[in-house]
Amino acid sequence: NPALTEPAQKYGKTPAQVTLRWHVQQGIAAAPKSAHPQRQQQNLDIFDFELTDAEIERINSLDTGKHARQDSESFGH
Ligand SMILES: NC(=O)c1ccc[n+]([C@@H]2O[C@H](COP(=O)([O-])OP(=O)(O)OC[C@H]3O[C@@H](n4cnc5c(N)ncnc54)[C@H](OP(=O)(O)O)[C@@H]3O)[C@@H](O)[C@H]2O)c1
Known part of the structure; x- marks a missing residue:
C-alpha cells in the first residue's frame, strides 16, 4: 500500500520497518x-x-473497521 511504501522509499526502509515504526511512535x-x-x-x-503526523494518520486511515481475523477485543484475549 502506498501509505507504507512511500514512507519506506522516503526513509530508505522497508514497508515492514515503517509498520513497526508506526507502532513504536504511538x-x-x-x-x-x-x-x-x-x-x-x-x-x-x-x-x-521518524514518521510525520500526516504519515501516521495516512496509515491509520487504512483501518476499515473490518477484521480479517477474530478481533481479540471482542472475542477475548
Ligand atoms: N499471534 C498471536 O496470537 C500471538 C500470541 C501470543 C504471542 N505471540 C508471539 O508474537 C510473535 C509474533 O507472532 P505472529 O503470530 O505475529 O507471528 P507470525 O505471523 O507467525 O510471523 C510473523 C510473519 O512476519 C514475517 N516477517 C517478520 N519480519 C518481517 C520483515 N521485516 N519483513 C517481512 N516479513 C517479516 C515473518 O516471515 P519470516 O519468518 O519468513 O521472516 C512471518 O511470516 C511470536 O513470537 C509469537 O510467539 C503471538
Missing part, C-alpha cells in the same frame, strides 16, 4: 517474529527515522 507494543536473521535485524533497525 506507544503500541509490537512482537515481530522472523525466521530470517536479516529480517530480525531489520525489525530492530527502526529507531533512526
Whole structure:
C-alpha cells in the first residue's frame, strides 16, 4: 500500500520497518517474529527515522473497521 511504501522509499526502509515504526511512535507494543536473521535485524533497525503526523494518520486511515481475523477485543484475549 502506498501509505507504507512511500514512507519506506522516503526513509530508505522497508514497508515492514515503517509498520513497526508506526507502532513504536504511538506507544503500541509490537512482537515481530522472523525466521530470517536479516529480517530480525531489520525489525530492530527502526529507531533512526521518524514518521510525520500526516504519515501516521495516512496509515491509520487504512483501518476499515473490518477484521480479517477474530478481533481479540471482542472475542477475548
Ligand atoms: N499471534 C498471536 O496470537 C500471538 C500470541 C501470543 C504471542 N505471540 C508471539 O508474537 C510473535 C509474533 O507472532 P505472529 O503470530 O505475529 O507471528 P507470525 O505471523 O507467525 O510471523 C510473523 C510473519 O512476519 C514475517 N516477517 C517478520 N519480519 C518481517 C520483515 N521485516 N519483513 C517481512 N516479513 C517479516 C515473518 O516471515 P519470516 O519468518 O519468513 O521472516 C512471518 O511470516 C511470536 O513470537 C509469537 O510467539 C503471538
